[in-house]
Amino acid sequence: MKLELSGGQILVQCLKDEGVEFVFGYPGGSVLHIYDAIFHQDEVKHILVRHEQAATHSADAYARATGKPGVVLVTSGPGATNAVTGIATAYMDSIPMIVLSGQVPSPVIGSDAFQEVDTVGITRPCVKHNFLVKDVTKLAETIKKAFYVATTGRPGPVLVDIPKDITDPNIKVPYHYPEKVSMRSYNPIVVGHKGQIKKAVDILLQAERPIIYSGGGVILGEAHQELIELTRLLGYPITQTLMGLGAYPAPDPLFLGMLGMHGTYEANMAMHESDVILAVGARFDDRVTGKLSKFCPYAKIIHIDVDPASISKTVKVDVPIVGEVKPVLEQMLEMIREASHQPNKPALVEWWKTINDWRSIDCLDYERDSNIIKPQYVVEQLYEVTGGNAFITSDVGQHQMYAAQYYHFNKPRRWINSGGLGTMGFGLPAAIGVKLAYPDSDVACITGEASIQMCIQELSTALQFNTPVKIINLNNRYMGMVRQWQEFSYQSRYSQSYMDTIPEFVKLAEAYGHVGMRIEKPEDVRGALEEAFAMKDRTVFLDFMTDRTENVYPMIEAGKAHNEMKLRVAPSTPFDSELS
Amino acid sequence: MRHIISILIENESGALSRVAGLFSARGYNIESLTVAPTEDSSLSRMTLVTSGNDEIIEQITKQLNKLIDVVKLIDLAESAYIERELMLVKIKTTHETREEVKRMVDIFRGKIIDVTPNSYVIEMTGQSNKLDAFVHGFDAESIIEVVRSGPTGISRGEKGLHL
Numbered sequence: 001m002k003l004e005l006s007g008g009q010i011l012v013q014c015l016k017d018e019g020v021e022f023v024f025g026y027p028g029g030s031v032l033h034i035y036d037a038i039f040h041q042d043e044v045k046h047i048l049v050r051h052e053q054a055a056t057h058s059a060d061a062y063a064r065a066t067g068k069p070g071v072v073l074v075t076s077g078p079g080a081t082n083a084v085t086g087i088a089t090a091y092m093d094s095i096p097m098i099v100l101s102g103q104v105p106s107p108v109i110g111s112d113a114f115q116e117v118d119t120v121g122i123t124r125p126c127v128k129h130n131f132l133v134k135d136v137t138k139l140a141e142t143i144k145k146a147f148y149v150a151t152t153g154r155p156g157p158v159l160v161d162i163p164k165d166i167t168d169p170n171i172k173v174p175y176h177y178p179e180k181v182s183m184r185s186y187n188p189i190v191v192g193h194k195g196q197i198k199k200a201v202d203i204l205l206q207a208e209r210p211i212i213y214s215g216g217g218v219i220l221g222e223a224h225q226e227l228i229e230l231t232r233l234l235g236y237p238i239t240q241t242l243m244g245l246g247a248y249p250a251p252d253p254l255f256l257g258m259l260g261m262h263g264t265y266e267a268n269m270a271m272h273e274s275d276v277i278l279a280v281g282a283r284f285d286d287r288v289t290g291k292l293s294k295f296c297p298y299a300k301i302i303h304i305d306v307d308p309a310s311i312s313k314t315v316k317v318d319v320p321i322v323g324e325v326k327p328v329l330e331q332m333l334e335m336i337r338e339a340s341h342q343p344n345k346p347a348l349v350e351w352w353k354t355i356n357d358w359r360s361i362d363c364l365d366y367e368r369d370s371n372i373i374k375p376q377y378v379v380e381q382l383y384e385v386t387g388g389n390a391f392i393t394s395d396v397g398q399h400q401m402y403a404a405q406y407y408h409f410n411k412p413r414r415w416i417n418s419g420g421l422g423t424m425g426f427g428l429p430a431a432i433g434v435k436l437a438y439p440d441s442d443v444a445c446i447t448g449e450a451s452i453q454m455c456i457q458e459l460s461t462a463l464q465f466n467t468p469v470k471i472i473n474l475n476n477r478y479m480g481m482v483r484q485w486q487e488f489s490y491q492s493r494y495s496q497s498y499m500d501t502i503p504e505f506v507k508l509a510e511a512y513g514h515v516g517m518r519i520e521k522p523e524d525v526r527g528a529l530e531e532a533f534a535m536k537d538r539t540v541f542l543d544f545m546t547d548r549t550e551n552v553y554p555m556i557e558a559g560k561a562h563n564e565m566k567l568r569v570a571p572s573t574p575f576d577s578e579l580s
Numbered sequence: 581m582r583h584i585i586s587i588l589i590e591n592e593s594g595a596l597s598r599v600a601g602l603f604s605a606r607g608y609n610i611e612s613l614t615v616a617p618t619e620d621s622s623l624s625r626m627t628l629v630t631s632g633n634d635e636i637i638e639q640i641t642k643q644l645n646k647l648i649d650v651v652k653l654i655d656l657a658e659s660a661y662i663e664r665e666l667m668l669v670k671i672k673t674t675h676e677t678r679e680e681v682k683r684m685v686d687i688f689r690g691k692i693i694d695v696t697p698n699s700y701v702i703e704m705t706g707q708s709n710k711l712d713a714f715v716h717g718f719d720a721e722s723i724i725e726v727v728r729s730g731p732t733g734i735s736r737g738e739k740g741l742h743l
Contacts, residue, residue, distance in 0.1 A: 120594060121594075121597070124594075124597065124598060124601055125601060125605050128648070129648040129649075132593070132594070149648060183648070184651055184743065185589075185590055185648060185649055185650060185651040186648050307646070308642050308645070308646075309639065309642035309643050309645075309646050311642075312635070312638065313639060316635070
């Protein structure tokens with residue numbers, strides 16, 4: 001006889017069959033049947049957050065760090081609406097996530113019942129897909145579809161809205177979890193078009209001033225090995241987007257650093273002057289391109305992406321290749337190895353000479369002998385103390401850019417941040433999600449005193465579930481990035497960008513049961529970090545009093561092009577384009 | 581340029597709002613939208629009239645294809661196609677105007693499908709501009725009501741949009 005289960009039990013059994021380790025959630029009326037089913041087992045561990053937004057960020061970061069989908073469970077109404085920010089965060093960065101939301105019982109849907117909202121309607125624009133379960137016999141199949149859709153093609157969050165009557169413990173139906181599902185309306189393209197790849201390889205090999213521009217798709221598509229191989233085989237310079245950092249090891253000489261609004265001088269100049277761009281799993285985001293009409297005026301563009309809609313969305317490309325990055329790069333490598341001609345050596349030598357001139361201005365240099373703590377210095381010291389091996393999560397703002405610029409990521413899935421949506425409050429719950437996945441690894445959350453307060457309540461979750469993370473608070477008593485824009489564009493009218501009642505974070509950390517440290521002098525930075533990371537089993541809140549007026553450089557201001565960067569120090573000899 | 585996009589979509593609740601929501605969220609222009617089930621009750625067919633330059637239409641079709649419920653779609657404007665719209669018009673009539681209205685209906689190959697002493701209901705199908713021309717043949721005071729289905733279309737030749 002087939003196993004008969006209630007809807008609540010089916011849900012939990014589906015998660016077990018999917019191999020889910022953790023569910024991040026918060027109980028409430030509409031999901032009580034499900035929570036009762038969770039109570040009766042211990043295979044799937046439930047992580048009780050303190051706010052549903054944090055549940056989504058933790059699950060999201062777990063997915064970013066492991067490659068496995070994150071799972072969230074929230075109740076109807078406010079439970080679901082609180083989760084929306086985190087769902088949108090995952091959607092913008094294409095992170096596989098399953099959100100299970102309770103809904104009021106089917107018969108009262110539409111009657112403005114207690115804790116009722118149209119969750120499917122509210123989340124529709126920020127999920128890859130969503131389902132409303134109307135029949136308990138379809139529940140298992142729907143969950144399978146949710147996992148299938150979330151993890152294939154261009155990944156993304158999928159929400160399953162489950163009315164309370166569907167999980168009724170008194171209604172039991174035979175359980176069967178399908179091993180595979182197919183959907184006639186959903187068939188993501190995997191392998192790229194051979195003719196297009198051939199065309200791309202021809203253009204690549206003829207390039208005189210090539211550059212490889214790679215993004216988060218390389219990490220999501222597990223294609224970092226192929227990317228490294230391709231870059232080294234060609235000897236071409238490579239730059240990465242904020243989301244792509246770590247796919248290609250940052251310390252490598254072929255790596256020019258991040259590109260875009262706060263990218264390096266050499267990366268942005270090389271993009272601007274290039275004649276061929278190979279874009280791999282990147283989406284020409286506005287923070288990367290700057291002013292579109294001035295974007296890379298001399299380049300032929302090859303674009304590999306699993307999502308056809310990403311191709312020629314903002315920048316018209318010359319050779320589109322739709323497919324998963326890994327098989328496409330594999331095919332490219334094979335064709336390049338068999339090609340009759342090789343990269344143009346003399347042209348490359350010239351190109352590298354130009355790039356090294358740009359590099360020589362050392363655009364990330366900052367005042368190192370300051371007697372105030374420079375935020376860049378803290379990140380550099382963190383890099384050294386952790387040997388570059390920590391998982392780094394961040395919130396959003398200046399500290400996020402410092403982390404991207406000064407922590408030289410050399411492995412994929414180590415840099416966990418909200419790139420697309422730019423969600424403040426992401427960092428701490430993200431660190432908890434990562435630490436649960438990798439309890440033996442160092443996990444640090446680089447944050448600021450504004451961002452950290454958006455999900456500070458998760459310090460409580462960190463204690464309950466023993467996730468000893470290190471919080472690197474770059475405390476400049478300002479919303480730094482807002483202040484920076486106000487300085488540059490609003491004649492330093494700092495409208496609402498600082499708070500004059502910032503909590504004492506040391507006491508706050510202690511109140512939550514953790515260790516708090518306040519660091520005020522540059523000479524104490526290193527020691528504090530070493531001490532904190534030596535406390536393997538404690539969450540430590542390191543409150544660094546950093547320079548209030550420090551800015552992130554270089555910067556491409558709104559409406560400017562890659563070759564119009566604002567630098568900390570203008571180069572003594574301008575590198576005007578002699579190439580164009 | 582005007583495009584007619586024909587879509588086969590899963591006949592699921594919410595499918596229509598996914599399409600409509602996509603257009604409003606991304607700021608695409610939508611002139612009309614018709615939807616009804618097909619001979620296969622699990623599928624709906626939508627006909628959507630939109631306009632935009634080639635880049636916008638390319639994005640629209642890509643974004644529509646990206647919706648999980650969309651099974652298939654074609655841009656009818658890419659090859660030869662037939663387009664029809666249904667219109668029902670209620671016209672005020674008087675003893676003096678009834679014959680003239682009837683002649684107009686005959687010229688436009690419409691049908692009078694309801695008659696009262698003071699009104700006609702006229703049924704007419706055709707391309708949208710023909711329906712426009714018919715309506716413009718009357719002064720505004722004599723028109724009681726106009727109902728139009730929005731255009732729907734089908735490609736010429738043997739090939740068709742099906743599974």
